[in-house]
Amino acid sequence: MDKLLIQGGSVLSGEVAMSGAKNAALPILCASLLSADPLELVNVPQLNDISTMLRLLGDMGVGVANDGADGLTLDGRGLNNPVASYEMVKTMRASILVLGPLVARCGEARVSLPGGCAIGARPVDQHIKGLQAMGAEVTVEQGYVHAKASRLKGARICTDMVTVTGTENLMMAACLAEGETIIENAAREPEVVDLANCLISMGARISGAGTDIIRIQGVEKLHGARHSIMPDRIETGTYLCAAAVTGGNVRLTRTSAAYLDSVVDKLMDAGCDVVVERDAIRLSAPPRLKAVSLRTAPYPAFPTDMQAQFMAINCVADGVATIRETIFENRFMHVSELMRLGANIQIEGNNAIVRGADKLEGATVMATDLRASASLIIAGLVARGETLIDRIYHLDRGYERIEEKLASLGASVRRVR
Ligand SMILES: CC(=O)N[C@H]1[C@@H](OP(=O)(O)OP(=O)(O)OC[C@H]2O[C@@H](n3ccc(=O)[nH]c3=O)[C@H](O)[C@@H]2O)O[C@H](CO)[C@@H](O)[C@@H]1O
Numbered sequence: 176m177d178k179l180l181i182q183g184g185s186v187l188s189g190e191v192a193m194s195g196a197k198n199a200a201l202p203i204l205c206a207s208l209l210s211a212d213p214l215e216l217v218n219v220p221q222l223n224d225i226s227t228m229l230r231l232l233g234d235m236g237v238g239v240a241n242d243g244a245d246g247l248t249l250d251g252r253g254l255n256n257p258v259a260s261y262e263m264v265k266t267m268r269a270s271i272l273v274l275g276p277l278v279a280r281c282g283e284a285r286v287s288l289p290g291g292c293a294i295g296a297r298p299v300d301q302h303i304k305g306l307q308a309m310g311a312e313v314t315v316e317q318g319y320v321h322a323k324a325s326r327l328k329g330a331r332i333c334t335d336m337v338t339v340t341g342t343e344n345l346m347m348a349a350c351l352a353e354g355e356t357i358i359e360n361a362a363r364e365p366e367v368v369d370l371a372n373c374l375i376s377m378g379a380r381i382s383g384a385g386t387d388i389i390r391i392q393g394v395e396k397l398h399g400a401r402h403s404i405m406p407d408r409i410e411t412g413t414y415l416c417a418a419a420v421t422g423g424n425v426r427l428t429r430t431s432a433a434y435l436d437s438v439v440d441k442l443m444d445a446g447c448d449v450v451v452e453r454d455a456i457r458l459s460a461p462p463r464l465k466a467v468s469l470r471t472a473p474y475p476a477f478p479t480d481m482q483a484q485f486m487a488i489n490c491v492a493d494g495v496a497t498i499r500e501t502i503f504e505n506r507f508m509h510v511s512e513l514m515r516l517g518a519n520i521q522i523e524g525n526n527a528i529v530r531g532a533d534k535l536e537g538a539t540v541m542a543t544d545l546r547a548s549a550s551l552i553i554a555g556l557v558a559r560g561e562t563l564i565d566r567i568y569h570l571d572r573g574y575e576r577i578e579e580k581l582a583s584l585g586a587s588v589r590r591v592r
């Protein structure tokens with residue numbers, strides 16, 4: 176199993192390009208199930224989750240062709256097997272995103288309950304409730320969601336909580352439903368908007384994406400389109416934190432600060448200087464950051480996917496920070512690993528109190544989920560000596576060529592087998 180070996184102490188500097196967003200690309204790949212015409216995508220990140228999703232779609236009969244480094248064409252003409260088996264979906268939560276499109280286009284779907292990062296129970300009851308409201312007959316048996324409907328019917332759906340993939344699944348299903356669907360309490364995440372823009376270019380009639388009420392007027396069919404995946408705001412935020420913790424000075428290109436306000440604000444509170452350019456962000460950091468408290472919440476508030484990275488920078492900042500996680504009940508698994516490096520963190524329910532230490536010391540640690548892995552890299556970059564991170568397959572789900580990108584900024588990071 177691959178591990179990552181980091182020699183702490185390098186100051187990150189220079190320029191590096193960000194990739195397309197995993198959390199936008201995954202639902203957009205599933206949008207290919209909605210049409211019999213080709214969907215051409217560019218800026219698709221090369222990640223394990225993307226390969227898993229392509230295998231899953233391929234299994235269902237979707238044609239997949241690579242068009243150069245970050246381009247793909249998906250052809251839903253041959254879709255003939257609306258089944259997502261446990262074997263295919265066990266490693267990836269986002270596989271539930273095939274459910275809505277399959278019922279809408281094929282009239283039925285059999286999808287294994289998803290796996291993915293163990294950051295909480297992560298039920299899919301809201302996805303099911305929404306499809307039922309649209310007239311689908313849904314049963315859950317032996318770990319599979321089985322949904323059937325001759326044609327989905329538009330409905331008014333109000334989700335109990337803000338759910339990102341729930342909103343995406345229902346929005347995709349509603350595109351081919353008869354009549355109007357209104358999703359209330361919809362997620363406003365930029366990835367939902369990117370998916371809506373792709374669907375609109377395929378002929379869907381969607382308004383309100385990016386607000387908490389999305390209206391979808393169903394159409395008979397969708398056609399082919401070409402779409403460029405938005406930049407990865409979580410990858411961008413992660414590299415900003417990595418640079419900040421080392422007192423570095425970096426410019427991240429092919430990205431946008433437009434969706435990162437809450438993260439950029441916190442980095443400025445920590446003492447960093449951040450300059451926003453049209454398609455790039457510059458950050459320069461002081462030798463020691465100030466502690467910053469935060470609370471995770473749905474967009475546009477501070478993203479849960481950046482909580483672990485900010486925990487890491489607070490471990491060596493000046494002062495005490497309180498970090499409150501409100502989205503997932505088990506998203507503090509990085510804490511015990513950060514403590515192996517010498518961090519001073521106390522957990523009280525869904526709050527973590529982080530007292531900045533003068534230094535961290537390298538150690539062997541274990542990555543427990545995707546963003547936890549990122550936080551261990553950030554801590555390893557400032558720890559004295561060597562940090563060896565085990566189980567980095569989590570990292571390969573969501574960060575494209577991370578050791579190469581960090582090395583290009585001067586970090587001493589290497590993959591060992
Ligand atoms: C592939 C993708 O885009 N993943 C992101 C997506 O995950 P994901 O879409 O799985 O997360 P949700 O937004 O659905 O979850 C939010 C909260 O709602 C709960 N919930 C959700 C659905 C449901 O049917 N029932 C229910 O109880 C979840 O357990 C969680 O407590 O949004 C999360 C929150 O921003 C991010 O951390 C993930 O990176």
Ligand SMILES: C=C(OP(=O)(O)O)C(=O)O
Nearest residue numbers: 268269291292480545546
């Ligand atoms: C938790 C994440 O991914 P997933 O929803 O795919 O598990 C993430 O992107 O941080």
